[in-house]
Amino acid sequence: MSTVLRICWVSIKETRRSVLRSIGAGTAVAVGGVGAASAKPPSEGETIADVASNDDRFSILVDALAEAELVGALGGNRQLTVVAPTNEAFKQLLDDLGISKEDLLARDDLAQILLYHVIPGRRNAASVTASSKLPTLNGATIDVDGTNLNGDQADIITEATNIEASNGFIHAINGVLLP
Structure with missing residues (x-):
C-alpha cells in the first residue's frame, strides 16, 4: 500500500471513530453502521445553524431553534442531517x-418536535431517500418512502436538498413532522 493511500485510509478510520464517538455506537448500528454517514471530516465554514439563519426559507425554524435553545446543538462539529x-x-x-x-x-414539546427533524450523521439526499427508516435525535424514527416522510406529514423538496454545511446537510421539507 502506498504511503499516500495508507495516510488516507488512516484518516478515514480516525474519522469513522470520531463519528462513532459523537453519535454513539447504538445510533451507528441503528443507521446501518457508520458507512451510512459520510467519512468526510468536518470542513471549515458555516455550520447548519449558520446556513439556516442565512436562508430566508428557514426563518421560523431558526426562531424555534433559538426559543428551544437548540442553536448550539446544530452549530458544533457533530455531523448531522x-x-x-x-x-x-x-x-x-x-x-x-x-x-x-x-x-x-x-x-413544552418544542425541543422534541425540532429534534425529530435531526438525523445523526451526514446524509445526502440519496442516502435519506434510499432509507426506509431514519433515527432522530429525539429517539424516535422517521418512516421514509422515497421523498415522502411519515406518510402524509411531509415531502422532501427535491429542488432544495443537499444544502451543505460544515457539519452536515439540510434538506428542505414541505411539512412539519410531529413525533
Whole structure:
C-alpha cells in the first residue's frame, strides 16, 4: 500500500471513530453502521445553524431553534442531517392547529418536535431517500418512502436538498413532522 493511500485510509478510520464517538455506537448500528454517514471530516465554514439563519426559507425554524435553545446543538462539529421545514410548512401547521407562531414557540414539546427533524450523521439526499427508516435525535424514527416522510406529514423538496454545511446537510421539507 502506498504511503499516500495508507495516510488516507488512516484518516478515514480516525474519522469513522470520531463519528462513532459523537453519535454513539447504538445510533451507528441503528443507521446501518457508520458507512451510512459520510467519512468526510468536518470542513471549515458555516455550520447548519449558520446556513439556516442565512436562508430566508428557514426563518421560523431558526426562531424555534433559538426559543428551544437548540442553536448550539446544530452549530458544533457533530455531523448531522436536518430535514428542515420551510416557513410555508410552519405556516400550514399553524393554520392546521389554529395557533399563532408565539403559541408554537411556547410549546413544552418544542425541543422534541425540532429534534425529530435531526438525523445523526451526514446524509445526502440519496442516502435519506434510499432509507426506509431514519433515527432522530429525539429517539424516535422517521418512516421514509422515497421523498415522502411519515406518510402524509411531509415531502422532501427535491429542488432544495443537499444544502451543505460544515457539519452536515439540510434538506428542505414541505411539512412539519410531529413525533
